[in-house]
Amino acid sequence: MPMAGSARWFVLRLFGERLALRLPVPALVWLTASLVLLGAVLAYSLTTGSQPTSLEEVWRTLTGETVSRAIDNVIWEFRFPRALAAALVGAMFALSGAALQNVTRNGLADPSLVGVSQGAGLAVVALTVLWPASLAELRPFVAFAGSMLVALLIQGLTWTARGASSVRFILMGVGVAALISAGTSVLMTYGEIEKVLSVLTWLNGSINAANWDDVYMLAGWSAVLLPMLLLLSRATAALRMGEATAAALGAPVRWVRYGLITTAVGFAAIGTAVVGPLGFVGLIAPHAARRLAPSGVGLHLLLTATLGAVLVSLADLVGRSLLAPVQIPAGLLTDLIGVPIFLILLRRAARGNAL
Amino acid sequence: MTSSPPQSSVAQTGRWLGLPLAMGLVGAALCLNIAIGAKLVPLDVILTALTARDPANFSHTIIWDLRLPRALIAILVGASLSVAGALMQGVTRNPLAEPSILGLMAGASFAVVIGLGLLGLADNASIPLMAAGGALGAAGLVYLISRWVPGGATPLTLTLSGAVVTAFLGALTSVAFLLRENAFDSYRVWLSGSLAGRDMSLLLTAGPLLVIALVLSIGLARQITALAMGEAVAQALGVRTFWLKAQLLVCVVALTAGSVALAGPLGFVGLVIPHAVRLFTGADYRWIVPYAAVVGAGYLLLVDATARVLFRPAEISTGIVTALIGAPIFIYLIWRRVR
Amino acid sequence: MKLLFAAAAMLAGLLAGPALGQDTRTFAAGNGTVTVPVHPLRIVSLHDLSITLPLVEFGATERVVGSHGRLEEDNVPYIRGAKELYETSFENTDIAFLGVFGEIDLERIAGLEPDLIIGRLGNDDALLANLEKLAPTVLLDQQKLGFFGSMQAVADLAGVLPDYERQLARYQAEIAEFKRLVPHAADISVAILQPWPEDGYIAANKQYYALSQVALDAGLSMPPLIAGLDEPSLDMSPELLPEVDADFILTSYEGLYPGQRSPDEIRAAFETLVPGYCQVLSACRNNQMIFVARTPIYSSSFRSLTTAYQLLLTHIAGRGFVPLAQ
Missing domain, CATH: 3.40.50.1980 (Nitrogenase molybdenum iron protein domain)
Structure with missing residues (x-):
């Protein structure tokens, strides 16, 4: 990654100069700072939990020494994958929100607010309740199909000759989300009580059951989706100025839209398939990133991902330690944190006449 | 929304004639609702039960003590929620306004759940009171949010505020459920909105509340038409808007609270019915309010009958059916409106 | 130690x-x-x-x-x-x-x-x-x-299998005793019902942990609607209450659950669901409706089985009762 720079700008050239980004210093500083914060939260997660562990024990375990079997298990099998899963899922929901916001030019779009997460939820609940014997490996694909259907539905409904209307998109999403929740309730009334109860835990957005397989899956999908999103990011920058402008600038508007929607849906669906719907992360993180340091799209996405990771990591950390051993699902905490922040954003959006 | 038709005498007569016709249809819905149930009661037995009740005959008990009260609740709640929706739409000039969308129902049911599950307040007098407190609190919250947001109470900000207040209270309810498995075990169905097994004595406290609020709403209907044209217009027409709004708020809160106490949160009823009614009555609230009451009653009677037979022998919650019907209409309204 | x-x-x-x-x-x-x-x-x-x-x-x-x-x-x-x-x-x-x-x-x-x-x-x-x-x-x-x-x-x-087998043997002796004292158990029906007024239904239980197990082992019968169930229990509409009438109706109260803390609260729950329920049920009219403390009979344990055994034996063998008219 060759870097050239003057005093104020860094120029990052990727993929043989096909993608070059001028990086403003403040944004880079914030990115570094949030990465450090994420590191700190992860480190703190590794040292806290209902099983007491000293800093030294954690360090020795991480360097490969076995302090005791219990500590080995706690660190390597639970805290580490769980912290990573939380961070990855946070980043994924955040990126999903960012992509949705870009494509709809609507600052309030969030995968859980517009029903994309609920679509994945309904698909997975249907799979669990109607075909209990189905393979767990099918979950991500079924979730993706469910989310994609919802996204296409909303897209189709909000698309007119004038282009998509942001207002309609978000309200339509609220309606679709309500409809899907009702559908989920029907399935749950119908299903066996045990199946329903385990689905209920999952619907709250719980990271309790995360393990390395989940981490690999989340990381694998992210490795596919993130480059896709970054590649589309240059066109996204044009898209943010409006579709006509983007078309004038030569961006293949339609394909960028489709690509972005698919990526957004992919992030949200995979995240939902593993931990259940986490609300408001996709809303908060992109906004926070934009407020902290206005920057180019690529850097904004990286900062968004980091902030989303920090947010969910913190929510999970609080949820599992506040009333331990009773675990409060991270999804409930992101809801509780997300609502006040949403309102602040709503106020700002309204002030900027974005509505 | 159809625009107000010219005040021709033909339209007037049509609307006068429509009301008894609608009532007749409600009567038919009532008969259907009473005729359908888990146990097959032949029509002639139903007739005998209604005309000459024999206390020793369980079929008569089914009709009188199980189905009629449930139908009565459906009528009251359907009318109340529809009128509440109509009032809210008029006052906020927001076609999407409705007790469940604007968060009032979430507030009412959250308050009831906390009161019953955590504080143990189970008596019939306090349930509607708690619901009223919760609905009022949520209404205040949503109103404050919409005032706080610059640009004010646009349909979008109001609807979104309602949605997020609902999400917030839902998360709190989930945490409470997690911590108190036993206490909340029996409220799961109620929380999804159900007319099954309501305590008849609750009708004695919530019923009069609803009837008074309905009558008051019909009395205020003429002034709402003025208000719906805009505050300035209303004031020019001599309406004391602040006083009117306060009265309407009391009505909406009472209608929502009584309904939630009786049937839990039934979503979208207050959205669907006023819009359907407007197709016929136009924008005049003197007609919208009484029609909403009558049509809403019939609607919930039919929905309840559907919920009972759709997945026989299992019964699904009435609230799920109202959401399944209402959400697409909500989507349609947005689709058509912003087009 | x-x-x-x-x-x-x-x-x-x-x-x-x-x-x-x-x-x-x-x-x-x-x-x-x-x-x-x-x-x-x-x-x-x-x-x-x-x-x-x-x-x-x-x-x-x-x-x-x-x-x-x-x-x-x-x-x-x-x-x-x-x-x-x-x-x-x-x-x-x-x-x-x-x-x-x-x-x-x-x-x-x-x-x-x-x-x-x-x-x-x-x-x-x-x-x-x-x-x-x-x-x-x-x-x-x-x-x-x-x-x-x-x-x-x-x-x-x-x-600890030997301990299980020892307890099982004692339980089997109890069941043998039940059958000796109640030889025509198949002619006697029991229904295990639970009212859930908030949710609007009566649970008609085919399986109810130890209580239903003793009834089954002792050879007691259940109303056809319950006996024919494929699942452990049915969330039954109150309208069907007469169809689950039996010689004895068992229903439980539980101090942990609000609204179910005493037999009186359970009676009130039935009354809410079906006004005048007691006149509808032969078992209730004849004072053959039995209110049981739930947790002692609602578990996977031999103590629950013994508790349920004594309870059923006392009521069924120990006193005369009015059988359900067919």
Whole structure:
């Protein structure tokens, strides 16, 4: 990654100069700072939990020494994958929100607010309740199909000759989300009580059951989706100025839209398939990133991902330690944190006449 | 929304004639609702039960003590929620306004759940009171949010505020459920909105509340038409808007609270019915309010009958059916409106 | 004694470790064939009523290091069933509280260094992959195993099968006694009903833990609507109440549940669902409706079976009753 720079700008050239980004210093500083914060939260997660562990024990375990079997298990099998899963899922929901916001030019779009997460939820609940014997490996694909259907539905409904209307998109999403929740309730009334109860835990957005397989899956999908999103990011920058402008600038508007929607849906669906719907992360993180340091799209996405990771990591950390051993699902905490922040954003959006 | 038709005498007569016709249809819905149930009661037995009740005959008990009260609740709640929706739409000039969308129902049911599950307040007098407190609190919250947001109470900000207040209270309810498995075990169905097994004595406290609020709403209907044209217009027409709004708020809160106490949160009823009614009555609230009451009653009677037979022998919650019907209409309204 | 045992267990854990030395065998569980220790000393139970309680009953309390539990109104966790029947709680034993349903604390389990984890198929599947890293994990298919099969599996796993068999023999003697005293049991019907007024239905139970098991073993019959069920219970519309009338109707109250704390509250619940219910039911008219304290008969344990046996015997053999008119 060759870097050239003057005093104020860094120029990052990727993929043989096909993608070059001028990086403003403040944004880079914030990115570094949030990465450090994420590191700190992860480190703190590794040292806290209902099983007491000293800093030294954690360090020795991480360097490969076995302090005791219990500590080995706690660190390597639970805290580490769980912290990573939380961070990855946070980043994924955040990126999903960012992509949705870009494509709809609507600052309030969030995968859980517009029903994309609920679509994945309904698909997975249907799979669990109607075909209990189905393979767990099918979950991500079924979730993706469910989310994609919802996204296409909303897209189709909000698309007119004038282009998509942001207002309609978000309200339509609220309606679709309500409809899907009702559908989920029907399935749950119908299903066996045990199946329903385990689905209920999952619907709250719980990271309790995360393990390395989940981490690999989340990381694998992210490795596919993130480059896709970054590649589309240059066109996204044009898209943010409006579709006509983007078309004038030569961006293949339609394909960028489709690509972005698919990526957004992919992030949200995979995240939902593993931990259940986490609300408001996709809303908060992109906004926070934009407020902290206005920057180019690529850097904004990286900062968004980091902030989303920090947010969910913190929510999970609080949820599992506040009333331990009773675990409060991270999804409930992101809801509780997300609502006040949403309102602040709503106020700002309204002030900027974005509505 | 159809625009107000010219005040021709033909339209007037049509609307006068429509009301008894609608009532007749409600009567038919009532008969259907009473005729359908888990146990097959032949029509002639139903007739005998209604005309000459024999206390020793369980079929008569089914009709009188199980189905009629449930139908009565459906009528009251359907009318109340529809009128509440109509009032809210008029006052906020927001076609999407409705007790469940604007968060009032979430507030009412959250308050009831906390009161019953955590504080143990189970008596019939306090349930509607708690619901009223919760609905009022949520209404205040949503109103404050919409005032706080610059640009004010646009349909979008109001609807979104309602949605997020609902999400917030839902998360709190989930945490409470997690911590108190036993206490909340029996409220799961109620929380999804159900007319099954309501305590008849609750009708004695919530019923009069609803009837008074309905009558008051019909009395205020003429002034709402003025208000719906805009505050300035209303004031020019001599309406004391602040006083009117306060009265309407009391009505909406009472209608929502009584309904939630009786049937839990039934979503979208207050959205669907006023819009359907407007197709016929136009924008005049003197007609919208009484029609909403009558049509809403019939609607919930039919929905309840559907919920009972759709997945026989299992019964699904009435609230799920109202959401399944209402959400697409909500989507349609947005689709058509912003087009 | 307890201290000594704990020390011995720790020593065993340190010296042997589950991987080293400890004798193992295979066990056919709901989640496949699992290699389990022959003499587990540190068992983790993922369900209080159906796993922890039988372990306590068979004298294996000191081998249980952790259990799922519930929170009481004052936020004190307790082990349902074990608390009511054996005064066994998290306070007076070394059993650690692991969390409530669906949200079990894995770290706490790891810290306990268990050598065997017992859970339920269909309930604990999501955590299985993580649990298996800590210790051999057995998920019991309790629907398939049935009442005794589930208890036997728990006893077998804990290595206390003789205790189970001794208790089973005593229970079989009780059933034989019941049949001697009530020779025409098949002519007598019982219905186990539970009103849920908030949700608007009456649960008609075919399976109700120990209570229904005794009724079944004693050869009592159930109303056709209940006997023909494929599932453990039916959320029945109150309109069908007369169809589940029986010689005896059993219904339970439970101090833990608001609105179900006493027989009077249960009567009120029936009255809410079906006004004048008592006139509708022959069993109620003839004072053959029996109100039972729930937890003592609502568990997987021999104590519950004996309680239910005595209860049914006292009412059915011990007094005259008016049979249900056909």
